[in-house]
Amino acid sequence: KIFYSKVKCELSTPSIRANSRSWRYYYVQLLGTKIMAFTKNPNKKKSKNALPVWTHSMDRAEVTVASDYLKERYVIRLRIEDGPQFLITMPTEKDRNEWIASIESA
Numbered sequence: 001k002i003f004y005s006k007v008k009c010e011l012s013t014p015s016i017r018a019n020s021r022s023w024r025y026y027y028v029q030l031l032g033t034k035i036m037a038f039t040k041n042p043n044k045k046k047s048k049n050a051l052p053v054w055t056h057s058m059d060r061a062e063v064t065v066a067s068d069y070l071k072e073r074y075v076i077r078l079r080i081e082d083g084p085q086f087l088i089t090m091p092t093e094k095d096r097n098e099w100i101a102s103i104e105s106a
């Protein structure tokens with residue numbers, strides 16, 4: 001499943017605050033045990049060979065509802081093992097819960 005979502009990088013590594021903490025739109029895709037962010041829809045013919053802006057492994061990643069973040073609805077917080085920490089907005093509560101479940105089982 002691909003979502004065109006707002007993504008905010010909170011930490012660039014587990015202990016370093018990200019330099020650029022603004023929200024950006026990406027096509028975010030879960031594929032197997034990887035999560036990838038694209039600037040163009042990888043499902044479209046024209047951009048299917050585009051490289052992701054980033055790819056991270058979901059192995060040992062932690063995902064939670066970002067209930068402390070009140071400026072957006074349906075936000076998940078994703079902590080990559082030894083990597084960055086993101087907030088990602090989801091279109092609905094159902095999508096948010098589905099993503100949490102898929103990330104946990106990835």
Ligand code: I3P
Binds near residue numbers: 021023
């Ligand atoms: C960030 C931008 C984000 C804001 C973030 C700012 O500035 O305004 O929207 O997060 O605040 O640092 P810049 O665009 O210059 O990177 P919120 O929308 O969540 O407030 P933060 O550093 O307190 O997270």
